[in-house]
Amino acid sequence: MAKIDRSGEPLLSVQDLRTYFYTRSGVVKAVDGISFDLHPGETLGIVGESGSGKSMTAWSILGLVPQPAGKIVGGKIFFKGQDLLEASPSEMRQIRGSGISMVMQDPLTSLNPVFTIGSQVIESLRMENKGPAAKLREMAAALLAKVSIPSPETRLHAYPHEMSGGMRQRVVGAIAISRSPSVLIADEPTTSLDATVQLQYLKLLKEIQETTGAAIIFITHDLGIVANMCDRVGVMYAGKFVEQADVLPLFDNPSHPYTQALMRSVPDLEVDVAHLPSIEGQPPSLDDLPPGCAFAPRCEHAFDKCDTYPDTFTIAEGHTSNCWRHSGDYSVAD
Amino acid sequence: MTTPSQINAAPGSDSSYEGPLAHIENLKKYYPVTQGMIVRKNVGYVKAIDGVSIDIPKGQTYSLVGESGCGKTTTARMFLMVEKPTAGQVFFRGKDIHKLSRKETADYRASVQAVFQDPWSSLNPRMRVDSLIAEPLVTHQHLSRTELKKRVHELLETVGLRSFHAERYPHEFSGGQRQRIAIARALSTQPELMILDEPVSALDVSIRAQILNLLKELQQNFSLSYLLIAHNLATVRYMSHQVGVMYLGKLVEEGPPSAVFGDPKHPYTKALISAALPAHPTNDREEIVLRGEVPSPINPPSGCTFHTRCPVAMDICSTVYPERREVAEGHRTSCYLYTETGTASA
Helix, strand or coil, X not given: CCCCCCCCCCCEEEEEEEEEEEECCEEEEEEEEEEEXXXXXXXXXXXXXXXXXXXXXXXXXHCCCCCCCEXXXXXEEEECCEECCCCCHHHHHHHHHHCEEEECCCHHHHCCCCXXXXXXXXXXXXXXXXXXXXXXXXXXXXXXHHCCCCCHHHHCCCCHHHCCHHHHHHHHHHHHHCCCCCEEEEECCCCCCCHHHHHHHHHHHHHHHHHHCCEEEEEECCHHHHHHHCCEEEEEECCEEEEEEEHHHHHHCCCCHHHHHHHHHCCCCCCCCCCCCXXXXXXXXXXXXXXXXXXXXXXCCCCHHHHCCCCXXXXXXXXXXXXXXXXXXXXXXX | CCCHHHHHCXXXXXXXXXXXXXXXXXXXXXXXXXXXXXXXXXXXXXXXXXXXXEEEXXXXXXXXXXXXXXXXXXXXXXXXXXXXXXXXXXXXXXXXXXXXXXXXXXXXXXXXXXXXXXXXCCCCCCCCHHHHHHHHHHHHCCCCHHHHHHHHHHHHHHCCCCHHHHHCCHHHCCHHHHHHHHHHHHHCCCCCEEEEECCXXXXXXXXXXXXXHHHHHHHHHHCCEEEEECCCHHHHXXXXXXXXXXXXXXEEEEECHXXXXXXXXXXXXXXXXXXXXXXCCCCCCCCCCCCCCXXXXXXXXXXXXXXXXXXXXXXXXXXXXXXXXXXXXXXEEECHHHCHHHHHHC
């Protein structure tokens, strides 16, 4: 993994982002105080379980929070120095696609079944390029070739249902990079793919990153993908980052009890284990969170202090964890 | 708590039988592909399973791995008797399940139960938990109301839920708890074989280990046999005694998990393992990126069906399907790399 230059201005800077949903059963704090910086060429992984707010972080950055229930109630999102929360709808339309674009989870729902692949790729190209249809078709075919789709010219006439899952996801990737964005958000892009096809797709994303220099935000629940794709990782639980670190320190020295327990509870293909330590209990419901640390009810280390939300403690340079165990008041047992 | 002896006293069990609890022999299932609106014409077959033989010993887990469309689920459906095989036989306690009497068939259905992937769609949202769990019991055993209630409470406890949960509806539970309800329902008829079709892949990562451990514990307590279908290889390694790797309806490699995952022989198994991402950033694994995707099972490639994507394919591979060979004790594979013909021409 190439060393990322973090000395310059970050490309994308999210500061204390809060996205809340106002529902009949109460306020759901989907994203509750998320901060991170993303530098050019960097891959940030956001790991968490379903409902931890990782997808909503992405939607918030793109200004696509479902209305009217959802609202960004606090924080700032700077993209190349511009505050996206202050941007007008037409400015946001410009940024989506050419500045920040997204690859969704399921290519079956993110592609329109009644239009050909060609017309969907061209639709996105037309936002920026004026010119004869033939030229746009050529550009579209070149894009499909870039994501390693065999015989791209004929594929332009195909409909989504005529392609396999892996090929469809490549088309979604082609549309996402069509306007050369500098940030690519990939929201679980491989969950609907088979294992061998997943590997192909991850390689493709890396190649795209190397050729275009784009920064990638990788949203996933799979620690294996994080270990292999990301430079930096944020672990999310109940709308908050509980731990942030570079990928190596995170796997070598996981510090938050949730990260530790999560890593222990995933079986390993390399070794035989007799018993897998599991995390007891259920993930909390976001409209009824405990007052302090949301993981405390499931945490084996929980103590009285956990009733108030812990500060952010620095474990090492660039490695932070939100757990009172690092405050010095609690002697770490293990 | 239900005692193991209660479970073992399965109806119609024959104590003298000593072979594997269940096995299939050279099983084939072809689905016809038809064309034409008025006159249906048969234009070919989808070979969902094409000559698969496996043994499931008592109290053990046999796992099938492979990509979507490789025939894992069709194999499981054969055990559940939802479909008849095109050729080949399914044996349970040494008897062909399609030659059982009516009474024996009913008993068989009670002793084979299934847990499915998605507990959001496998549990009827309009039924209370107690009737969901009691439903198989009402069908298979004649119990009084009080006995039923007692059984339901026992079962809830067995899977780690509380008896007051019996009066609730599925929507009041989280995914992990729902899967526990589905397991309790499957256990209700005291089965000997459970078909687990991706039992944890729809659940949150932090919940998966709980359910896997519960399944292991139940297996030990009741000496259950499992046929596990999963795409996550690490899960399979943790759960199984035997693993079978399937590709396009054929079993390409089979053996104990330590052999299949520790010393894989078939090129497809190697690729599959390489595609399972290592758990630590510094773990470098041999990277085998396969070309293309799984071909259509309607017109599978000739000879070894994997030869179109195989990184080490030889001329012979496109001719005839390779025979199954034992490469180590209990570790078998079908690949020309391990036959004399193959090594000679390589």
